[in-house]
Each structure stands twice: as structure tokens, then as C-alpha cells.
Amino acid sequence: MKRPLRAIAAAGLLAAGSIVAVVLGAGNASADTQICDQYGSTTIGGRYVVQNNRWGTSAQQCINVTSTGFSITRQDGTGNTSGAPVSYPSIFLGCHYTNCSPGTNLPVQVKNISSAPGSISYNYISGATYDAAYDIWLDPSAKRDGVNQMEIMIWLNRQGPIQPIGSTVGNATLAGRSWQVWRGSNGSNNVISYVASSAIPSMSFDVMEFINDTRSRGGITNDWYLTSIQAGFEPWQGGVGLAVNSFSQSVNTGGGTTPPTTAPPTTAPPTTAPPTTAPPSGGGCSVKYTPNAWTDGFTADVQITNTGSGTINGWTLAYTLPSGQQITSSWNATVTQSGSAVTAKNLAYNGTLAPGGSTSFGYQGTLKGSYSSPTTFTLNGVTCARS
Template sequence: MRTPQPQVRTLRGLLSALIATLASFAAVASLITAAAPAQADTTICEPFGTTTIQGRYVVQNNRWGSSATQCITSTDSGFRVTQADGSVPTNGAPKSYPSVFNGCHYTTCSPGTSLPARLNTVSSAPSSISYGFAGDAVYNASYDIWLDPTPRTDGVNQTEIMIWFNRVGPIQPIGSPVGTATVGGRTWEVWSGSNGSNDVLSFVAPSAISSWSFDVMDFVRATVARGLAENDWYLTSVQAGFEPWQNGAGLAVNSFSSTVQTGTGPGPDPDPGEPGEAEACEVSYGTNVWQNGFTADVTVTNTGTAPVDGWRLAFTLPSGQRITNAWNASVAPSAGAVTATGVAHNARIAPGGSLSFGFQGAHGGTFAEPDGFRLNDAACTTA
């Protein structure tokens, strides 16, 4: 009865060795998996090639005015121009419009978009941008906003709104200057004309704007006020990128966001000159600044009568600023258009209540504060 014992011990030993071997293979596989590189950014050189980022925006190469090679590389939050050969005369059309968009453009629609949307059903269309400029190119950095009498998702729309954030070189918008206007709290040179297939209204910044958060509907209403669109027309796409005439490698959209709020619009015939109503909130932004560094203490007050659950505060850090750490909120990404969200203990702001969070960051050059804040995609006043 004792003789089987060595055999049992032998089988147990073999089983233990087998388990150890399998564990070793699992450990190696785990190391291989952990060491595998993240998915690479997508590079597009096809003239009209596209890709999707964040599961909600389309990045397009959109090289239509030149046969020279142009390549762009998408990133998690935008894109950069990696090759931009050739040049075209500066008194004519640009080479291309590499860009990122929400909506529909020439039969390509971004995933989950609410566009086209009828203008009198849109309460606000918040967007934010952070640009990276290149020093040896002739270009504009611009938004392209398209309006049409029908909810079309293909071809050319009837009215094009351009917002020039920056222009470098002897270039100008389509048409001729027709004065100035204050839109979104900024003063713009206004140009009006036609390119033969659609009307174009351009708002040109007198000096470069590298980042901004604003309501696209402010520009749409200004366009309606000038008779270039009607309130029962449709917003079909919101695009941001560059029009290069010469070179262009190094230009980048560091971050982009676009949201369209529908269903609670201002009615069938809103006053086109008035911006959308602000959210019942107020933001105080206090800073302590030193050479190459700063801290920001942000207080968000709910001045309304209903609680704000799952709050998100969006704002754009001026160029050269980067967040290194934050407290009492999660803030991401670290630069450009960022969003602060509540954590477990402060995810709700009660009516009449307020909460505070803060962050530390680095900066270069002249320090500036964000231009504005949006609480859950609606504008706040600032204290």
C-alpha cells in the first residue's frame, strides 16, 4: 500500500513544473504586451484622404489647389502638416485646406455628428482651438463654417464663413473689406465676396490668435444679420485648419473641439445680432505668477436654481502654458483646449453653491489668462 506514494509525488512534481512553465510563458507574454508600442499616428498623403480622431472628428488632407505633395499626420487631439511641397501665387487661391471638422463635407460626415442642424434650433455651438504656427510659410490659420438652405451632406454650400485667426504673407480673403465688427467679444476686419460657387464672409483678426474658446453661432448670427443666410437655413460643418500658399510643414492644430446644442433654440426668428444666453454660472480665476511658472485657483459658482451634476468646465490655456498637476479636479489635456471635471466628492454644484479647484503649470513668454469658460458646453460670466 505504500509503493504508489513515490509515483504520486512524481506526478505532483510534474504538475508543479508544468504550472511553473505556463506561468513563465504568461509572464513573458505579459511583458511583450506591456512593451508593445501604442498605435501610431496616421499619416495621410492622398490629396483627399481622411481619418477619424477621438471617435468624433474627421481629419482631412484636402489638397485641391496644387499637384505638389502634401502630407499630414493626425494626433489624438488634432493634426500637424509634415510635408507641404510647392507654392502657388499669393494673389490667387491657396494650395489646400488641411483641417479637422465636425459635420459633413463632400459626403464625408464625422461620427455621431448632429449636423446638419437648422439654425433656429441651435442654441449654441461651442468650439475651441489651439494652433501651432510655422515660421517659413505663407498661410492663414482659419475656421471654415458652412451654411446652406437645405440639410445637404454633399457638394458646395451656399454660404461660407471664414474666421482668420492668423495670416502670414501678402494674402487676403475673397472679396473686399466692408468694415469692422465685434463678434464674440473681439474686433474683426470683415471681408465679403464670392468665389463663383458660393458667398464668402470672412472675419479677420488684426493680430494673431493662437487659441480661443467661442460660440460659432455668434458668427452665424452676424452672417444672418448681413443677409448672407436665413434663420431656417442649416449649419452643415464646423472646420478648423490652414490655407497654405507657400510651404506649410510644421503647422499644427494642437487641439480642437466642436459641439452643437440643439432642441432648445431661440425660436423661429431670433435676433441675429445677439449672442446666445450665458449659463447661470460665474467663474473666478485667480493666479500667482512667477518666472516660467504659475498657479491658478478657479472658483465655479452655480448662480441658477437647479443643481449642476457631472460638471465640466472647458477653457483654453494661452499658447506656451502647460499644466503640471491639479487638485480637486481632473484637468486634461495638459495644454491647449482643456476640460476640468469634478471628482467623487465635488461632482455636483448645488444651486447658489460654488466649488474650487486649482492647478500648477509652466509658461513661457508673457503670461495671460484664458479668454472664457464654458460650464457643460454653455458660456459662463467671469468675476
């Protein structure tokens, strides 16, 4: 699935005879407020912003904002379930396209966050196609405007034939629950999604659990900035009655840099990296290539395993993509493409593979014609077996 960028932009008034009140731009809600403007927003509790954010359709959508959350009261748009949703009505803390919540301390670097306790309570409905998502946005710079490079989506519920961006890359146990992990890119930013196996109507947790897991997967570093935390719905079809009953989110700073998990060395590290070593000949490596393709795009997860008896220090995987495939973004490796030839090189944290050890990287690309996978891979010049 590919999903266009959620944007906050200037929009004209959309008139409707049944609309009681329309909020334009940003204001402050002291009583129930109805927002029907495409990108209308208001603040509640002197702390959070609630936004209509109907970015994917020209059809009408309205939300009723209360003192603790909001509900969808009208949703006329219809999205293709193999494509993007029609909107993302939500409540947020932080800065989103220059719209910052009152008194926010965001953006703030991840390494300076000690905890980020949050809680959410949803009202779900049947007969509609949607996801209920807790969205976390991060970027290498302290952005208050424009798209961020990393979006973490926590799917607490999904109804209908929809799926996150990209493909599954594993599982995780976070906030005392099990999640299926997806990874990909929508063409504007990378996305890691954590999908619950069944609907979760309410949850209290520390957002840092998901940020730290994303960091451990190479998606961000401690120097990146957390810019906003949002909770709401992505409807494809229907949605009247969906509600955020309550939302609470804080970002506590002062924790300092995350301490290392091992003691620092007592001697200075070498000034040069260890030499790159090729795997032993005769079955020294294997590659598992797992694609997920759709009409005009694809993602691929590539797992490299050292099947030899010696340690590999630094790796370069080379192969040829079939005609019509062009890589647009990647993660966990430096991936370059020249014509059909692809070269993937390790990053600083995943270059050493002990005997029996594995590492994975992935990418997203565009597709013209029918899909097929590459067939031959070489690691540091040695041909690898397929697994």
C-alpha cells in the same frame, strides 16, 4: 482673390519613398497616422474627421494625425499669392462632400441651435505664406454633398501678402475680439470672412456669434442649415510645422426658433406692402460706390443714403456698368443686369430708409479690360448725388 472650390473627390495613390504610412479614404486613427493621399482622411476621438484635402496642386503634401489634431509634415506646392491657396488640411465636425464625422447631428437648421461652443489651439510658424481659418458652412438645404451656398471664414492668423475673398465691408466685435469683415464670392459660393488684427494662437468661443452676425448682414436666414464646422490651414507657400494642437466643437439643439426682438403686433399686419415712395427731389439720395478690382474680376459695395426729409418705403437703384463688367452674384439686394443696365431692388428687411438712414448691398463680377466705376445712379427714378 478668387479661390476654387475645395472638393473631396476620388484620387489615386501618390507614392513617395519617404512616406511611412498612407491612409486611403476614411479610417480611424488610434495612434499617429500619416496621410499623404490627396483627399485622404481619418477619424479621431470617435468624433472628428481629419482630412488632407490637397485640392489646389499636384505637388505632394502630408499630414501627421495625432489623437487631438494634426500637423503638416510635407508641403511641396506653391500657390500664386494673388490667387488661391494649394490646400486646406483640416479637422471637422459635420458633413463635407458625403464624408460625415461619427455620430454628428449635422446638418441642422440654425433656428434649432441653442449654442455651438468650440475651441481651437494652433501652432504657427514663420517664413511661410498661409492663413489659419475656422470654417463654417451653411446652405438653404440639408446638404451632405456638394458645395454649400455660404462659407464663413474666421481668420485667426495670416502670414504673407494674402487676403480674403472680396472686399472689406466693415468691422465687428465678436467673441470678445475685434474683426475686420470681408465679403465676396469665389464663383461657387458666397464668403464672409472675419479677419483678426493679429495672430490668435488659441480661442474658445460660441460659433453662433459669427453665424448670427452673418444672418444680421443678410447672408443667411434662420431656416438655413449648418452642415459642418472645420479648422485648419490654407497654405500658399511652405507650411511644414503648422499644427492644430487641439480642436473641440459641439452643436447643441433644442433652443427652438430665435425669439423676436420686439413683441408681436396685437393687430393683423396689412396684406399688402406699403407703397413705394420716391425720395424728394433736389438731393434726396446719395450713393457711395466702393470697388475692389483685380485682373479678371471685381467686387463692389454700394451704400444708399436717404438725404431727404421723407421716409423711403421700397427702393430700386438703377445705373449702367461700364463695358466688360458682368455681375455673377450679389447679396443684400436683388440685382439684375441686362446688357450694361443694372437694377438693384431691396429685400424684405432693408426696404425702408428713414431720413438720414443708409443701407448697403454688394456683388461680385467678371472683368474684361480695364476697370472703371459707374458714374450716375437713380433711386426710384430720382438722380442721386455721389458720396
